[in-house]
Amino acid sequence: MKYIVCSLILVLSFALISACNKSSSSSTTSNGKYFPTVKTIIQNNCLSCHSSTGSWSGRPTSFDTDSSIAASYSIIKQSVAGPFTFTIHKMPQGGSLSTSDINTIIAWYDKGGKTTD
């Protein structure tokens, strides 16, 4: 009886782990492109400060156009995934991104960080 219960628990945890892996990888692309997802992540998590009309107007760098996001692809990736330095601090300031959002930004950066990637 103990054996059956233990195997059941094992099987269930494997099912759970594979279900989790599936959901995080399916959210990384939309039509095979990362940029649309990256743009949504930035709109939801960064524009409150990084916008020319936002509360910090002027500085920090604004990410409110496709071209400004692409131009900053390298520091955007660095600010969410590191390495952090004296000038590049962990973002979003005062918050955090989900692991799958961070992985999407890294994948976009690795592909080239353009609006077409």
Ligand code: HEC
């Ligand atoms: C609550 C406001 C706030 C949010 C939200 C925020 N940032 Fe920032 N960010 C700042 C401030 C203020 C600075 C400048 C000071 C510093 O570096 O800490 C900055 C600096 C940066 C820099 C360095 C270049 C610069 O403009 O000085 C990058 C890159 C950056 N942020 C990326 C992001 C990304 C990507 C997100 C979303 C995932 C994000 N930030 C969310 C406030 C914010």
